[in-house]
Amino acid sequence: MTTLKRTPAPPPPPAPAAGPVVRARGVTMAYGDLDVLHGIDLDIHRGEVFALLGPNGAGKTTTVEILEGFRRRSAGEVGVLGVDPERGDDAWRARIGLVLQSWRDHRRWRVAELLTHFATYYPDPRDPDELLALVGLADQAGRQVERLSGGRRRRLDVALGIVGRPELLFLDEPTTGFDPEARHEFHLLVERLAEDEGVTVLLTTHDLVEAERLADRIAMLVGGRIRACGTPAELARRAAARAEVRWTAEDGTQRRERTEDPSRLVWELHRDADGPIAGLEVRRPTLEDTYLHMVHRDKDGTDGAAGGEARTV
Numbered sequence: 534m535t536t537l538k539r540t541p542a543p544p545p546p547p548a549p550a551a552g553p554v555v556r557a558r559g560v561t562m563a564y565g566d567l568d569v570l571h572g573i574d575l576d577i578h579r580g581e582v583f584a585l586l587g588p589n590g591a592g593k594t595t596t597v598e599i600l601e602g603f604r605r606r607s608a609g610e611v612g613v614l615g616v617d618p619e620r621g622d623d624a625w626r627a628r629i630g631l632v633l634q635s636w637r638d639h640r641r642w643r644v645a646e647l648l649t650h651f652a653t654y655y656p657d658p659r660d661p662d663e664l665l666a667l668v669g670l671a672d673q674a675g676r677q678v679e680r681l682s683g684g685r686r687r688r689l690d691v692a693l694g695i696v697g698r699p700e701l702l703f704l705d706e707p708t709t710g711f712d713p714e715a716r717h718e719f720h721l722l723v724e725r726l727a728e729d730e731g732v733t734v735l736l737t738t739h740d741l742v743e744a745e746r747l748a749d750r751i752a753m754l755v756g757g758r759i760r761a762c763g764t765p766a767e768l769a770r771r772a773a774a775r776a777e778v779r780w781t782a783e784d785g786t787q788r789r790e791r792t793e794d795p796s797r798l799v800w801e802l803h804r805d806a807d808g809p810i811a812g813l814e815v816r817r818p819t820l821e822d823t824y825l826h827m828v829h830r831d832k833d834g835t836d837g838a839a840g841g842e843a844r845t846v
């Protein structure tokens with residue numbers, strides 16, 4: 534009788550921490566006399582792609598730097614992967630991916646060399662060759678980093694951000710400088726990371742189309758407050774319940790009307806018309822409508838918290 538040699542079973546993966554991956558309560562931040570964040574509440578869940586959207590100076594970078602552990606908040610509570618970022622150690626940091634412009638200090642290195650080097654920082658890194666293929670840089674492996682085009686450098690930044698298999702990935706305006714095809718491929722990559730590997734992604738962007746395409750949920754940060762949060766569809770509906778109907782009148786003038794019942798208006802137009810209605814178009818409220826509504830409301834000085842929109846998200 535032969536004795537079967539058994540390879541020892543690999544240790545079980547660490548149990549996912551209970552609760553949200555990112556939790557913030559009442560976070561405030563002041564730079565000297567300048568109050569920048571006025572009480573941010575956030576819950577971001579495992580495997581979620583979450584976008585922080587807001588105009589210049591809204592406080593996105595400040596918020597993200599606090600979550601990354603690079604900036605001390607003035608007040609409030611923060612937990613990222615169950616740890617206060619102000620007390621995060623190297624083991625905690627290895628569970629987080631940041632997309633920085635890491636190549637800046639290594640511009641003469643070759644692409645594959647740089648990735649292989651960064652992989653040594655992590656306990657269970659991705660295979661550099663597989664990663665190059667994943668971000669579409671396999672044919673650039675032997676190129677010097679400084680000779681890459683801007684969009685390809687950004688892909689390298691992303692590769693460096695995920696080489697350590699992060700549980701949580703911060704992407705700060707990741708597709709700036711990408712051409713449409715590179716942007717599309719990057720979106721597929723983020724979707725794959727979130728759906729297949731359960732990576733949680735926190736994305737900051739000005740790009741509404743990108744946020745709508747990628748994010749499970751979006752928080753709109755305006756003037757240091759979260760003015761609205763929800764799925765892209767929920768936010769689009771929040772702008773105004775009214776759709777806009779446009780058409781060309783019989784005298785040739787362009788007409789537009791906002792209504793809560795667009796099908797009734799269209800029916801009335803047909804009823805009163807002699808024939809087909811030229812240029813008829815029904816436009817539902819979009820994410821952009823909500824965004825512009827929030828930004829303008831902030832500029833007008835009205836209280837954006839009205840209507841229960843500034844809530845825990």
Ligand SMILES: Nc1ncnc2c1ncn2[C@@H]1O[C@H](COP(=O)(O)OP(=O)(O)OP(=O)(O)O)[C@@H](O)[C@H]1O
Nearest residue numbers: 564565567569587588589590591592593594595596
């Ligand atoms: N180190 C700093 N010292 C003083 N003020 C700062 C500092 N960093 C940011 N600010 C101010 O804090 C506010 C928020 O800046 P922050 O960079 O967080 O906004 P943002 O939403 O990321 O903007 P952008 O979209 O332009 O990157 C701005 O008024 C900015 O001028």
